[in-house]
Amino acid sequence: MKILLIAQKSSTREILNHYLKPRGFEFIHYQNPIKAMDNIEEVEPDLVLFSAEDFPRHWKPFIRLLRDFRSKEETVFILLKGDVFPFEEAAKASYLGVNGILKEALHDKQELLHLEDLFSRYNVIKEHRDTLRYIPKAVDEIEFIFTKPNSPKLITGKILDFSLEGLSFLPDNPQLTGDIAEGIDVPHCSFRIGKHILSVTCRIIRNSQLLVFKFMNLQRKERNYFIDYIQKRSQRELEEILHPAE
16 A cells, blocks of 8 residues: 655654554655656555645646546545635635545644544545544534433533444533442433434443443444444535535
């Protein structure tokens, strides 16, 4: 699997090299986008990461050239943006066949998880879906509530991260959950993911204000809802950029 990085910053190269090389990728780095364009057909990368911040005038001719002979499924093209990325540029990126847009601040765990999402969507990495964890983002409609064991009280809060195995949950009022024993099963928890509300039994693995739950009975159909929703996250983010809510 070949990754082609076009970026000037050594910090971007070091982060990606550290994160991806151990996973078996062949890593190729160009600091000159013109040279990268000259060699693109010979390299035939599976994934291109292009810094729009370093080379704001070069990514459009590069993606046009790439899409002349490699489709979005054959070569994934991810644009790395800075703090400012105009709406018009995002629209052009979508039209030209960019698979996804990330912040170049890849030291941020959330951005690395977003990169994982793109890999999953386009099958760049055959990851272990059961253990891969995700951090909810603004485009995700994800909620979790449960009834406190041996009590009628409904517990609300914020999901910090989640996977097919379970989730980490910060209660709105930790005083209501401080006496819940670790190892206890909590039936009929409600886990909303997109338009689907899943009723699951969860086991409390840890309780230290932050609650860690393990799903005990997630069915295949429900797991498929989960996987499908996560794989479409990048699509939702592009839609949010192109059609922001008023």
